Amino acid sequence: MPADIPELTYHQGTVKINGNISVPYAYWDERSKTFRAHGLYYKNIISYLKESSIEYKDSVPNPVSCPELKHLYKDNIQLRDYQQDAISSWIQNNYQGVIVLPTGSGKTFIGVDAIAYCNTPVIVIVPTIDLMEQWRSILSKAFSIEIGALGGGKKDIQPITVSTYDSAYIHAEKIGNRFNFIVFDEVHHLPAEGYRTIAEMFIAPYRMGLTATYEREDGLHKELNRLVGGKVFEQELSSLSGKHLSPYRIEKITVALKDEEKKEYKRNHSIFTDYLKKKNISMKSPGDFQKLVIRSGSDPEARKALLARNRAREIAFNSSAKVEKLRDILKKHIHDFVFIFTEHNQLVYRISDEFLIPPITYKTTTRERNLILEKFKSGTYNAIVTSKVLDEGIDVPEASVGIILSGTGSKREYIQRLGRILRKQKGKEAVLYEIVSAETSEINTSKRRKPAQ
């Protein structure tokens, strides 16, 4: 091989092109005096060099030594038709893209099957340590080999490794060339400013994203096209409801604020709206709101307006009438398993005290949380009150009744909460109650969170 043949190497999350040639996606790096590109574009660069018949030496991949996964795979999971279709669509899209399926529809099994199919070193990225342990448990049963872990104090790289987003972010520049396949569970987290560098630093040409909630409120899900390959398969909740998931109905209940609360709400709300009017500020998107927050750093009036708006929201979200309505609903479902969701922890603890229902918030220790969930599963408890902790990332027992006392306008949060009551239960219709304070901005918040029908 002639000495002047360009060589590609991996360095700190990038592909370095040693030899003075320019390739697509590469930029000139003055410090190393070479062209380099994000690891993400490794596949494109190789394709370009091959298509252009340019000779090169490839020293980029350094894969973890891997046994024949397809032979180890205990193929005892019978994939459902839509799961099979999801994998086919992903394969047709050159082993890249995001699969969108409702909570409880078996996304993990799709990932496991794809890992066996690709038969190559793989890293699975998950948002929480709880999920990391769930994946590791499923994977070790499916392949009977040791499953690596990165995160939660563990640093053990194996042909199949599961990592948290945080740890993958920290170690990406060192291990980004060690896997050919990367699976992002709960992939809607990936476009966040920090986490996206994981996708940029890994060279893995095979990429799969799994989520129940593709869209982000900040619109950054568009980045998933570049980072993972865009949406390749989606199955609506409605098409699985009744067959693979419980049938369900949604009941929206509007309650009036008490006179005192109403007065206090109006007073605070007008401080906010008066300020907007006075400054001629329009409020149409989260971006507009963000501008107001920035403004509040230097404008005391803006700060006062924001605090008043927060107080008004607090009144609407935590009204006494909601608690009374909750009492009625709980009486009606005395023999059912119930999750109660709120926006603020203050209300969680108030309900817990008043109705003697165990609370779970981020302040609850892991041990206590597991104990509560275990007792809920065994039937000792039939209700849990929580704010947002159980929205995602924790394996939660089945329930058939959900009560949203308050929440944000996030579609994701709404879908995740609905998902908590839809795991298939024979002959059982799930019901989601949404309780909203009348004549408050919560009416709009509630409208925003509903996914398009």
Added chain:
DNA sequence: TTGACTCAACATCCTTTGCTACAA
């Protein structure tokens, strides 16, 4: 090993109605 703590990162955030300047 466990627990308590701090820190950084992530997520949400949305009124009532017009005005101006500029781009397509």
Added chain:
DNA sequence: TTGTAGGTTTCCATGTTGAGTCA
């Protein structure tokens, strides 16, 4: 004519997690 963006640049509060440190 119609459509659309519009004040930048450390950022109100609340909830949540993982990583890291230290006792």
